[in-house]
Amino acid sequence: MRIMKALVVFDSNFGNTRLIAENIVKQLGKGTELVSAQGFKNSNLTGVKLLVVGSPINEWNPTEHTKKFLSLLKKGQLKGIKAAAFDTRVRLFGGNAAKKIAEALQNAGAEIIVAPQGFYVTGEDGPLADGEIDRSSGWVKQIKKAFKGLPTD
Ligand SMILES: Cc1cc2nc3c(=O)[nH]c(=O)nc-3n(C[C@H](O)[C@H](O)[C@H](O)COP(=O)(O)O)c2cc1C
Structure with a gap:
């Protein structure tokens, strides 16, 4: 099995986004590291082939810590890195932080x-909500499938 280095960067005010992030790390398996947006350093990206970023939505946007992390990324720094973004949200509140994170990652x-x-x-x-941890496992399956060369189980 090819070992691939993956990094999951998250922020969390109340622990829910952390739970999703931890499950994503578990599902991605060996070679995956977890770092908080606040604790992130550019050196965390060394050798990383897959980057997953998650944040709670706060006022229709990623959190301040997440935005700070995204602002640390230099243009072109993520070239050659495959990436995915998620958020946690409340039904009816609205907003799409995941899309904004994905755009920032793409810009980098x-x-x-x-x-x-x-x-x-x-x-x-x-x-x-019920079943969201399982749904995040399903999302990781999609990520693995899209990331050629990653084992799917
Ligand atoms: C100040 C504040 C603003 C929020 N704004 C939104 C929002 O615009 N849209 C939304 O869906 N949820 C919003 N929420 C709810 C968050 O999505 C929720 O607190 C978060 O998913 C919980 O994740 P965590 O436990 O990782 O912090 C807000 C929460 C707080 C505290």
């Missing part, structure tokens, strides 16, 4: 390989 040179995804929480501080 990444290739977005699956549609940005939103996962639902049942209230501002959670918990996650």
Whole structure:
């Protein structure tokens, strides 16, 4: 099995986005690291082939920490890196932070390989809606399929 280096960057106010991020790390398997948007350093990207970024929606946007992380990325820095973005959200509040994150990653040179995804929480501080962890596992399957050369199980 080919070991591929993947990085999951997340922010989380109440822990729900963290739970999704941790499941994504688990599903991606060996070689995947988890780092908070706040703790991110450019050196975390060394050797990374796949980057997944997730944030809660705060006022229709990614969180401040997520925006700060995205602003650290230099133009073209993500060239050759495949990427995917997700957010956590409340039904009816609106907003699409995942799409905005994906656009920023693309502007930094990444290739977005699956549609940005939103996962639902049942209230501002959670918990996650039923089945959302499983749905994130399904999303990772799509990512693996799109990322040629990655094992799918
Ligand atoms: C200040 C604030 C603003 C928010 N704005 C939105 C919003 O515009 N759209 C939305 O769907 N959810 C919004 N939410 C709810 C968040 O999506 C929810 O708190 C988040 O998904 C929980 O994830 P976390 O536990 O990782 O922080 C907001 C929450 C807070 C605290």
